Amino acid sequence: MKNRLKVLRAERDWSQQALADRLEVSRQSVNAIETGKYDPSLPLAFKIAEVFGLPIEEIFMPR
Amino acid sequence: MKNRLKVLRAERDWSQQALADRLEVSRQSVNAIETGKYDPSLPLAFKIAEVFGLPIEEIFMPR
DNA sequence: ACTCGATGTAAATGTCCCTTTACATAAGGT
DNA sequence: ACCTTATGTAAAGGGACATTTACATCGAGT
Numbered sequence: 001m002k003n004r005l006k007v008l009r010a011e012r013d014w015s016q017q018a019l020a021d022r023l024e025v026s027r028q029s030v031n032a033i034e035t036g037k038y039d040p041s042l043p044l045a046f047k048i049a050e051v052f053g054l055p056i057e058e059i060f061m062p063r
Numbered sequence: 064m065k066n067r068l069k070v071l072r073a074e075r076d077w078s079q080q081a082l083a084d085r086l087e088v089s090r091q092s093v094n095a096i097e098t099g100k101y102d103p104s105l106p107l108a109f110k111i112a113e114v115f116g117l118p119i120e121e122i123f124m125p126r
Numbered sequence: 127a128c129t130c131g132a133t134g135t136a137a138a139t140g141t142c143c144c145t146t147t148a149c150a151t152a153a154g155g156t
Numbered sequence: 157a158c159c160t161t162a163t164g165t166a167a168a169g170g171g172a173c174a175t176t177t178a179c180a181t182c183g184a185g186t
Contacts, residue, residue, distance in 0.1 A: 001105055001106055001109075015131080015132060015133085016132075016133065016134095017131090017132075017133095025174070025175085026174070026175060026176075027132095027133090028134095028135085028174080028175080028176085029173085029174055029175075031133070031134065031135085032135095032173085032174080033173095035134075035135095037135095037173095038172065038173060038174090039104065039105040039106060039172085039173080040105060040173080040174095041102065041104070041105070041142080041143090041173065041174085042064060042102040042103060042104070042105055042108050042123060043064055043102060043125070044173090044174090045105050045108075046064075046123075046125055049120075055118060055119075055120060056118075056119050056120065057112075057118060057119065060105060060109075062106070062109055078161080078162060078163085079162075079163070080161090080162075080163095088144070088145085089144070089145060089146075090162095090163090091144080091145075091146085091164095091165085092143080092144055092145075094163070094164065094165085095143090095144085095165095096143095098164075098165090100165095101142065101143060101144090102142090102143085103143080103144095104142095104143060104144085104172080104173090107143085107144090127186105128185105128186085129184100129185085129186085130183100130184085130185085130186100131182105131183090131184090131185105132181100132182085132183090132184105133180100133181085133182080133183105134179105134180080134181080134182105135178100135179085135180080135181105136177100136178080136179085136180105137176100137177090137178090138175100138176085138177090139174100139175075139176085140173100140174085140175075141172100141173080141174080141175095142171105142172080142173070142174095143170105143171085143172070143173085144169100144170090144171085144172095145168100145169080145170080145171100146167100146168090146169090147166100147167090147168095148165100148166080148167090149164105149165085149166085150163100150164080150165080150166105151162100151163085151164080151165105152161105152162085152163085152164105153160100153161085153162085153163105154159100154160085154161085154162105155158100155159085155160085155161105156157105156158085156159080156160100
């Protein structure tokens with residue numbers, strides 16, 4: 001799964017910590033997802049989509 | 064996460080096994096997801112959406 | 127030079143996803 | 157009655173997700 005987290009975060013000028021706070025997860029989780037260490041759970045993916053106001057498909061994409 | 068798997072499957076007259084084959088997962092995984100035992104991983108959610116030709120948001124919903 | 131925020135990364139830990147194997151029930155067709 | 161398909165469920169195991177604590181580097185600002 002590739003994702004556009006870094007760009008979306010940059011567009012809003014949010015730090016990893018600021019995003020982590022909004023998502024109610026750890027900063028390390030945000031960093032791990034952003035750097036492709038692993039994919040978020042489906043509920044977390046929904047929350048990420050909600051926070052950015054975008055459909056999941058516009059944030060995450062296969063390969 | 065609630066989901067409409069059972070209905071979507073019924074609309075296409077697919078057994079859990081038939082869906083599992085298309086998704087390349089076990090029948091038990093399909094059953095567990097369908098009965099709410101747990102949520103699919105994000106990659107599997109994408110594959111489910113692809114198989115049904117629907118966006119993830121129209122198959123899965125919070126709560 | 128020093129501090130501070132932001133980021134990357136690591137180890138240890140606990141939980142969740144998905145598997146295989148297996149057993150049980152219900153419904154339908156022969 | 158028997159067989160087959162569909163479904164629900166359970167246990168055990170491996171790998172993936174997410175946590176906390178911790179240390180490191182880098183750039184901006186004072």
